[in-house]
Amino acid sequence: SQQGEEDPQALSIQEGENATMNCSYKTSINNLQWYRQNSGRGLVHLILIRSNEREKHSGRLRVTLDTSKKSSSLLITASRAADTASYFCATLQRGSNYKLTFGKGTLLTVNP
Amino acid sequence: GAGVSQSPSNKVTEKGKDVELRCDPISGHTALYWYRQSLGQGLEFLIYFQGNSAPDKSGLPSDRFSAERTGGSVSTLTIQRTQQEDSAVYLCASSLSLAGLDTQYFGPGTRLTVL
Numbered sequence: 402s403q404q405g406e407e408d409p410q411a412l413s414i415q416e417g418e419n420a421t422m423n424c425s426y427k428t429s430i431n432n433l434q435w436y437r438q439n440s441g442r443g444l445v446h447l448i449l450i451r452s453n454e455r456e457k458h459s460g461r462l463r464v465t466l467d468t469s470k471k472s473s474s475l476l477i478t479a480s481r482a483a484d485t486a487s488y489f490c491a492t493l494q495r496g497s498n499y500k501l502t503f504g505k506g507t508l509l510t511v512n513p
Numbered sequence: 514g515a516g517v518s519q520s521p522s523n524k525v526t527e528k529g530k531d532v533e534l535r536c537d538p539i540s541g542h543t544a545l546y547w548y549r550q551s552l553g554q555g556l557e558f559l560i561y562f563q564g565n566s567a568p569d570k571s572g573l574p575s576d577r578f579s580a581e582r583t584g585g586s587v588s589t590l591t592i593q594r595t596q597q598e599d600s601a602v603y604l605c606a607s608s609l610s611l612a613g614l615d616t617q618y619f620g621p622g623t624r625l626t627v628l
Contacts, residue, residue: 436619442602442621442622443517443604443619443620443621443622444556444604444606444619445619446616446617446618446619449616489555489556491556499544499546499561499563499569499608500558500561500569501556501558501617502558503548503555503556503557504555505553505554505555506555
């Protein structure tokens with residue numbers, strides 16, 4: 402099974418609303434990363450949160466990490482139509498220093 | 514500067530043919546990764562190169578898949594005797610150093626369709 406599982410699988414909101422996506426994982430991690438993918442092509446790295454961090458911000462993005470629950474959330478505030486994309490979480494498992502394990506992603510649609 | 518580039522962007526081939534996919538990493542990046550993404554799925558790790566070390570091939574799905582990295586830069590992923598289940602987007606990424614603590618920068622991918 403996937404190490405990272407995003408939920409929901411798909412999310413549709415109106416421009417200006419906030420979007421929250423969740424990721425759960427099974428094993429201990431070194432860090433957790435969120436990526437964005439447009440139109441099924443290249444991924445863009447959004448944010449990395451280390452296992453000893455609980456929250457990180459980058460612009461309109463806010464990521465939280467709860468290692469006791471093995472879960473993370475990505476919040477996009479004041480969404481824009483251009484935020485429409487698939488969002489993936491990826492975990493770097495403890496004991497590995499390069500092999501990321503990706504979930505299946507959340508497809509976010511922001512309607513103008 | 515230039516990002517990760519991949520070629521071709523699209524490849525349509527017949528079942529049983531061999532294909533070669535190319536990746537040009539960001540200059541100076543010592544780590545290079547290949548992933549496969551099937552329709553509607555997340556990324557599946559295939560292989561990892563780091564400098565002159567032996568690559569981690571643990572993600573290659575069968576012995577029809579192989580990859581090399583020449584001169585520590587350009588990498589080629591070869592799929593022999595392609596099958597329809599090989600149809601996917603093949604993504605290459607590079608990072609500055611060994612650690613997964615570094616950001617991986619992805620190329621645009623090669624969409625492979627096996628008829």
